[in-house]
Amino acid sequence: MKIRSVLSAAVLAVATAVGSAQALAQETFTLRLAETWGPNFPIFGDTTKRFKETVEKMSDGRIRIRIDSANKHKAPLGVFDMVKAGQYDMGHSASYYWKGKVPETLFFTSMPFGMNAIEQYAWFYYGGGMELMEEVYEPHNLLSFPGGNTGVQMGGWFRKEIKSLDDLKGLKMRIPGFAGEVFAEVGVNPTNIAPGELYTALERNTIDAVEWVGPALDLRLGFQQIADYYYTGWHEPATELQFLVNKKVWEKLPADLQEIMRVAMRSSAYDMLIQSQHANAEAWANIKKDYPNVKIKKFPKEIFQAMYEANKKLLKEAAENSEMAAKIIESQRNYLQKSRAYTDISERAYLNTMAEVE
Amino acid sequence: MKIRSVLSAAVLAVATAVGSAQALAQETFTLRLAETWGPNFPIFGDTTKRFKETVEKMSDGRIRIRIDSANKHKAPLGVFDMVKAGQYDMGHSASYYWKGKVPETLFFTSMPFGMNAIEQYAWFYYGGGMELMEEVYEPHNLLSFPGGNTGVQMGGWFRKEIKSLDDLKGLKMRIPGFAGEVFAEVGVNPTNIAPGELYTALERNTIDAVEWVGPALDLRLGFQQIADYYYTGWHEPATELQFLVNKKVWEKLPADLQEIMRVAMRSSAYDMLIQSQHANAEAWANIKKDYPNVKIKKFPKEIFQAMYEANKKLLKEAAENSEMAAKIIESQRNYLQKSRAYTDISERAYLNTMAEVE
Numbered sequence: 091m092k093i094r095s096v097l098s099a100a101v102l103a104v105a106t107a108v109g110s111a112q113a114l115a116q117e118t119f120t121l122r123l124a125e126t127w128g129p130n131f132p133i134f135g136d137t138t139k140r141f142k143e144t145v146e147k148m149s150d151g152r153i154r155i156r157i158d159s160a161n162k163h164k165a166p167l168g169v170f171d172m173v174k175a176g177q178y179d180m181g182h183s184a185s186y187y188w189k190g191k192v193p194e195t196l197f198f199t200s201m202p203f204g205m206n207a208i209e210q211y212a213w214f215y216y217g218g219g220m221e222l223m224e225e226v227y228e229p230h231n232l233l234s235f236p237g238g239n240t241g242v243q244m245g246g247w248f249r250k251e252i253k254s255l256d257d258l259k260g261l262k263m264r265i266p267g268f269a270g271e272v273f274a275e276v277g278v279n280p281t282n283i284a285p286g287e288l289y290t291a292l293e294r295n296t297i298d299a300v301e302w303v304g305p306a307l308d309l310r311l312g313f314q315q316i317a318d319y320y321y322t323g324w325h326e327p328a329t330e331l332q333f334l335v336n337k338k339v340w341e342k343l344p345a346d347l348q349e350i351m352r353v354a355m356r357s358s359a360y361d362m363l364i365q366s367q368h369a370n371a372e373a374w375a376n377i378k379k380d381y382p383n384v385k386i387k388k389f390p391k392e393i394f395q396a397m398y399e400a401n402k403k404l405l406k407e408a409a410e411n412s413e414m415a416a417k418i419i420e421s422q423r424n425y426l427q428k429s430r431a432y433t434d435i436s437e438r439a440y441l442n443t444m445a446e447v448e
Numbered sequence: 449m450k451i452r453s454v455l456s457a458a459v460l461a462v463a464t465a466v467g468s469a470q471a472l473a474q475e476t477f478t479l480r481l482a483e484t485w486g487p488n489f490p491i492f493g494d495t496t497k498r499f500k501e502t503v504e505k506m507s508d509g510r511i512r513i514r515i516d517s518a519n520k521h522k523a524p525l526g527v528f529d530m531v532k533a534g535q536y537d538m539g540h541s542a543s544y545y546w547k548g549k550v551p552e553t554l555f556f557t558s559m560p561f562g563m564n565a566i567e568q569y570a571w572f573y574y575g576g577g578m579e580l581m582e583e584v585y586e587p588h589n590l591l592s593f594p595g596g597n598t599g600v601q602m603g604g605w606f607r608k609e610i611k612s613l614d615d616l617k618g619l620k621m622r623i624p625g626f627a628g629e630v631f632a633e634v635g636v637n638p639t640n641i642a643p644g645e646l647y648t649a650l651e652r653n654t655i656d657a658v659e660w661v662g663p664a665l666d667l668r669l670g671f672q673q674i675a676d677y678y679y680t681g682w683h684e685p686a687t688e689l690q691f692l693v694n695k696k697v698w699e700k701l702p703a704d705l706q707e708i709m710r711v712a713m714r715s716s717a718y719d720m721l722i723q724s725q726h727a728n729a730e731a732w733a734n735i736k737k738d739y740p741n742v743k744i745k746k747f748p749k750e751i752f753q754a755m756y757e758a759n760k761k762l763l764k765e766a767a768e769n770s771e772m773a774a775k776i777i778e779s780q781r782n783y784l785q786k787s788r789a790y791t792d793i794s795e796r797a798y799l800n801t802m803a804e805v806e
Contacts, residue, residue, distance in 0.1 A: 144711055148506060150704035193634065203802060206795065207566075208599075208725050215719070216726035226481050241566070242794040302796065322797035346508035350708075353502055357715040361573070367566050368574035371790040378789070386793050398805040431736070432729040434803065435744050436600040436662065437564065439680035441796040445563060446749050447756040 117252040119343065120154045124173065126166045126183040129159040132346045133306060133365055134331060137238040138182045141333070141358040144299070148350045153343075173334045176231050181334040182237055185223075186267055194226045197418045198234065200243075200326040202269050202401045204422065207328040207363050209429040209438075213278070217425040222418050233340055235355045237331035238362025241370065245321030245389070246301035247292070252321070255393055263299040266287060269325030275400030276393070285311070292316055301325070305368065305373035314381040322388045324397065329364070477701065478512040482531065484524045484541040487517040491664060492689060495596040496540045499691070499716040506708045507658035526794075527741030531692045532588050539692040540595055543581075544625055551769070552584045555776045556592065558601075558684040560627050560759045562780065565597045565686040565721050566795075567787040575783040580776050591698055593713045595689035596720025599728065603679030603747070605671040607650070610679070613751055621657040622646060626762070627683030633750070641671070651676055659683070663731035664724065672739040681747045682755065688719070692693055 123142075127134045142155035158178070160166040169181035170188045185198035198219070205213060213219040215234055227234045246265065252258060259277040263270075270280035283291050291297045292315050300317075302308045314320075333355045338346065377384055389397075409416035460761040479502075487494045516536070518524040527539035528546045554679035556577070563571060571577040572594055585592045595806035604623065610616060628638035641649050649655045651674050658675075659667045672678075691713045698706065737740055747755075767774035 117559055148704060148711060203805070206798065208722065211722045212726040212729070215722055242798045244794065294689075303478040305790065310681070321795055322801065324798065324801055327798050343506075346506060349502070353506060353711055353715050357711050357718070360715070360718040364566065364569045364573055367787065367790070368570040370794070371570070371787040374790040374793070375786050386797075388797060388801065393699070394801055394805050405726040412747075428733050429725065429729040430731045430802065432663065432725070433799065435678075435732070436602065436728070438796070438799040439744075439746060440564065440600045440682065440685050441791065441799070443680065443682055443746065443752055445792065445796070447561070447752050 107161070117344075118152050118154065119347070120156060121179040121339065122156045122158065123180045123182060124163045124165075124169050124178040125160070125181065126169055126187070127159060129161055131159070132310075133240075133362060133369055134182075134238065134297065135159070136365060137331065137358050137362045140361060141354050144354040144358060145350060148298060148354065153350065154348055170230075170232070173336050173394065174232055176336055179336050179339045180375075181332075183332055183334065184233060184237075185332045189267075192226065192230070193408070194414045194418060196268060196408075197415070197422065198223050198226070198330065198332070201328040201422065202325045203271050204327055205400055205426050205429065206433065207241055207330075209240075209426065209433060210328045210330060211236065211360075212429060213422065213425045217257070217429075219425075222421060226414065226418075227334075230339075231337045233335045233337055235333040235352070236359040237333040237355065238359045239331070239366065240303055240326075240329040241302075241322045241363060241366045243301070243326040243329055244304050244308065245323045245325065246299050247308070247317035248299040248319040248321060248324050248387075249292070249295075249317045250298065251319050251387065252389060252393065254390065255396055258393065261299060262297045263301065264291070264297050265299075265301040265325070269301070271404055272397050272400045276396045285381055289313065289316070290376065303329075303422070304366070304370045305377055306369035309373045309377060314384050316378050318383050318385055319387050320384050324389070324394060331359070333359075406421070461566060470618075473646050475500050475702075476512065477508050477705070478514060479537040479697065480514045480516065481538045481540060482521045482523075482527050482536040483518070483539065484527055484545070485517060489517070490668075491598075491720060491727060492596065493517070493539075494723060495716050495720045496688065499540075502712040502716060503708060506712065507705060507708065511705055511708065525693065528590070531694050532590055534694055534696070537694050537697045540688055541692065542595075542687070543592060543690045547625075548561050550584065550588070551766070552776060554559075554626060554766075554774045555773070555780065556581050556584070556688070556690070558687040559780065560630050560683045561756055562685055563784050563787065565599055565688075567791060568597075568686045568688060569718075569782065570787060571780065571783045575787075576779055577783075580779060582635065584772065584776075585692075586695075589695045591693045591695055593691040593693070593710070594717045595691040595713070596717045597629065597689070597724065598661055598684075598687040599721060600662075600681045601659070601684040601687055601726045602662050602666065603676035603681045603683065604657050605650070605666070606657040606677040606679060606745075607653075607675045608656065610747060610751065612748065613754055616751065619657060620655045621659065622649070622655050623657075623659040623683070627659070629762055630683065630755050630758045632707055633761070634754045647671065647674070661687075662724070662728045663735060664727035667731045667735060672735050672742050676741050676743055677745050678742050680744065682747070682752060689717070721728075 125138050138157050145153050145155055154349055167187055169183040172178045173181040182412050185195045188194040223234050260279060262279045264283050265280045265284045288300055289312050292300050405419050407420050483496050488584045496515050500515060503511050503513055514573040526544055527541040530536045531539040581592050593779045618637060622641050623631055623638045624640045631638050647659055647670050650658050763777050767777050
């Protein structure tokens with residue numbers, strides 16, 4: 091045995107041990123995330139950027155997030171399928187987009203006449219909501235987490251004032267999803283139109299009204315220039331976006347990185363609610379200043395009451411069609427009832443008090 | 449040179465390199481945290497436990513948090529001084545406790561007739577609040593972060609109904625701080641009494657009324673057994689607790705651990721708001737069921753209006769005494785005005801709509 095070879099062997103052996111220790115300590119993961127939104131979409135897209143930055147900093151680069159916006163993957167409503175199949179490791183979207191595939195996914199975004207953001211987070215984290223969501227997504231090899239809240243969405247822009255149920259009959263309105271079905275029950279003709287064509291459709295009376303999100307996102311589409319009546323909300327009181335994660339990918343992550351992911355998603359979701367409040371307040375101040383034509387309106391009570399009944403009827407039908415839906419609807423109804431009784435004597439009472447003093 | 453010694457030297461050299469790489473990768477920090485609360489204090493104490501668990505998991509044990517409750521350090525209101533002096537690395541308390549030492553710390557917890565929790569988080573993170581807080585704490589070698597929100601606190605338990613300003617004259621009430629000063633301006637005799645003696649003081653008419661927090665924490669003290677009138681809140685609409693960190697300790701942490709700390713504090717603070725909602729809703733349901741004597745009351749408008757004026761007067765005085773206070777008061781007033789205009793057309797309008805339908 092020559093000195094040289096002994097030495098080399100020893101150094102190599104140690105170096106190999108070091109190499110794998112370091113590899114273990116520094117094992118890195120690149121997670122590809124597909125978001126439903128286009129590039130630089132405000133608030134929604136800021137949420138994935140914030141998530142990415144937080145995860146990368148906290149993990150010291152052991153996780154890298156690569157975000158693909160809709161312009162890249164070309165399938166804004168294909169996020170569920172792409173993450174399920176492993177084409178992407180994770181996604182950022184909204185649960186109610188998947189109701190055509192899995193009807194029970196409808197309930198994890200926001201429901202007409204449902205919980206507000208704080209109540210709904212409390213339902214997710216303390217009232218059994220996360221467990222129900224897990225049950226719905228588990229068969230699809232997916233984990234779903236709250237992905238950011240818009241707060242109460244506005245009821246939409248109307249070119250004419252709505253004074254009675256009669257004024258709704260035959261009204262053509264862009265309003266998608268379950269809320270559209272509720273509106274249909276009271277005579278509205280709900281349609282869905284691509285965002286890029288909404289302004290023109292409203293201007294040319296192809297539609298009479300349009301529901302979008304709230305001041306910050308609505309302002310960009312310019313509805314305030316051509317519609318005078320901005321109605322308060324009832325149909326999406328706490329729209330929660332969604333982080334989707336492929337379950338097999340999740341299970342490959344060590345426990346510390348799973349916790350970093352979990353907390354970064356949770357924190358960026360909460361942050362979106364706060365950013366929404368800020369951006370909507372700014373945008374609403376601008377609308378008030380620059381568009382004095384815009385008037386805030388609330389539907390008369392007879393309309394709310396009719397829609398409330400229609401909503402109950404549709405929920406009853408959904409519960410009859412699916413045991414799982416029935417379980418979720420009951421959980422949400424019970425939680426809302428208990429939680430709102432407290433919200434009424436705290437938050438609502440306080441806001442009403444403040445509206446009285448000058 | 450003998451084979452053995454050459455070998456040993458080589459192995460040692462490599463081993464040393466490995467050793468320091470591992471030491472660097474695994475450098476651990478134990479941070480001692482003093483909290484103002486007693487051991488196992490609900491909600492507030494759950495927040496520090498949640499923070500500790502999150503930090504330890506995310507850092508894979510590179511940070512350990514050692515929580516000392518008030519029974520251990522014996523100085524619930526000494527947290528500011530102990531963290532400033534480095535006796536503790538961090539603390540969990542509330543900013544307004546330090547107004548005797550640094551008057552401007554008053555403004556970072558909650559102000560009468562001020563912002564609600566979502567508005568106040570938006571002010572902290574998007575409206576300049578964090579920067580103002582940094583300016584106030586920096587000279588004391590301290591960093592302050594939001595530490596968990598109670599939501600709107602209840603206005604307190606009264607043994608007699610309050611129907612007019614006259615009913616407040618000479619009323620003895622446990623209500624501390626700035627809200628106590630506001631009450632004093634309208635004739636109330638505010639006192640502070642240790643929590644353990646509050647029930648007896650109220651029962652024996654040593655005091656006529658008591659303000660504590662909200663259903664979840666009030667229920668434990670038993671006021672519902674001896675007072676029938678539970679008033680809605682106005683004085684602390686969004687009480688935010690506080691994480692305090694010694695700045696020199698913070699600066700010793702590498703960037704990834706700083707980010708882990710920052711996000712764990714932020715997320716546990718938000719979580720406390722959600723836990724408060726849940727726990728208060730549960731407790732309020734129990735009070736309603738077991739104590740049908742309890743009636744929810746709102747002060748008449750003349751009382752709110754008088755307190756609102758008194759509050760404005762006290763803020764004006766505070767602004768005259770300190771330029772920094774003036775800057776904070778102006779920032780909060782402007783932010784509240786803009787933010788509430790939007791809250792009124794979104795959250796408040798929605799909650800009022802829901803209260804109308806059946």
